[in-house]
Amino acid sequence: MSYTIALNFEDGVTRFIGCKEGETVLDAAYRQKVNLPMDCSDGVCGTCKGHCEKGEFDLGDEYLDEALSDEEAAEGQVLTCQMVPSSDCIIQIPVASTLCKTAVGRLEGTVAMVESLSEDSIELAVDLDDEAALAFLPGQYIHIDVPGTDEHRSYSFSSKPGDRRATFLIRNIPEGVMSGYLTERAKVGDRLALTGPMGSFYLRDITRPVLMLAGGTGLAPFLSMLERLVQKKAEGEVNDQPIHLIYGVNKDDHLVKVDALEHFARELDNFTYATVVVDEASEHPRKGYVTHHMDAGVLHDGDIDVYLCGPPPMVDAVLRYFDEQGITPQSFYYEKFTPNQAPGGAA
Incomplete structure (x- = not known):
């Protein structure tokens, strides 16, 4: 059996490796020419420390507290030299990919x-x-x-x-x-x-209500996320946490892929969406900006994970809105994009 391990480096590069049953992440990475940080490989120095965002694994008890404290382990910190996965995993590696001598795919x-x-x-x-x-x-x-x-x-x-x-x-x-x-x-x-x-903007495990906010072609990553959720449902993994998407555009004819959103609403019982048009001359039932349509029912008093992808003014407006409302979401992931550069920024 082999598990897929996503290594997310701090410069935004993601490298996927296969990890054999019983193999440590560090050994699997080296076998596939990814030189993760390491000084001892014995659980003594803590140099290979990372953060596991998702997945099941065993750390054993061979490492020293100085390398990884109980508090760090409880927060999801891992030593890749001791970590033996028992499922697919996502691990944050706190160094740039170039320092690990791994090339972007x-x-x-x-x-x-x-x-x-x-x-x-x-x-x-x-x-x-x-x-x-x-x-x-x-x-x-x-x-x-x-x-x-x-x-x-x-x-x-x-x-x-x-x-x-x-x-x-x-x-x-x-x-x-x-x-x-x-x-x-x-x-x-x-x-x-x-x-x-x-990129560090990607769908995490859903453990609470989710609010998705898309501006224009910023809808794209949400289509990918929703496609994956439909696939997971077909595989028997069902999540009943409410997921609501607000999709804003400037003009009526800028609304695209609405048929896909309708499909997702049929396939996922917990998914709803609303479209919003800025143009005041529009006859669309919901006009204005996405922040005008973020009512209490979708905010859950801040007990939500927010995903936001759109142009910088939209991202800034949403951040300002939460600040003005005194609401701090449990998690907030966002991506700004401009016409001539890569999407960037997640928090």
Whole structure:
């Protein structure tokens, strides 16, 4: 038996490794040429310490308290030289990937579809050469090289992990490098190079109500998360915590993938969503900004995990709203994006 271990480095790079039954994470990483920090490998120095966000494991009792205290262990801290997984795990490694001599994953694929969804949204589908070469956590992003240039742009997956066809929602920016390629030159069969996955914005275990806030093409990572939840339900893992998504756009015709949201609402009994349009001339039933539609019923007095992905003004407005309301969510994960740079920032 083998377990999949996601190693999340502090520079945003994620590397997936396989860990054999009875094997320590440190040994598995070294076997796959990922040099995790280590001085002793005997549970004495604490150099290999990380934080396990998800998964089951055994630390044994061979390590010293000076390397890992009982309090640290209770908080999910681990020593990778002693940690023997008994399930898939996600581990935060508090150093940059470059210090561990591990490269960001690189793969190639073929353009399978380019479709204009609205005046400001394009959907791109890429058939990967080898789906086994790409694993990611739902919500993460990847760099895509722009053909004919030496530039890349970064986009969150809207598809779920494990699909050979990766999909992305891309904002159509006038005179944008990627937008220009997709609207003017792209054709089915084009070759694309991708680098990643990256990012600390991804779906954690759901243990309390969840509020998802999406702005424009910031909907993409939530589609990936919801796809994964549907898959987990099909696998017999059912969660009844309420999940509510508020999806805001500037104009009526900027609303895209609503049919997908309807599908998720049918498939997941605990999922609801609301769409919001900023344009005052709109006849949409909910106008304004997402903060205008965050009522007490979805805030649960702060006993919620919040996921937020959108342009910087939206992220700043939501952060301000919580501060003004005196509400501190149990967890708050957010990602800002701008047209010409990677998504960034999670807290």
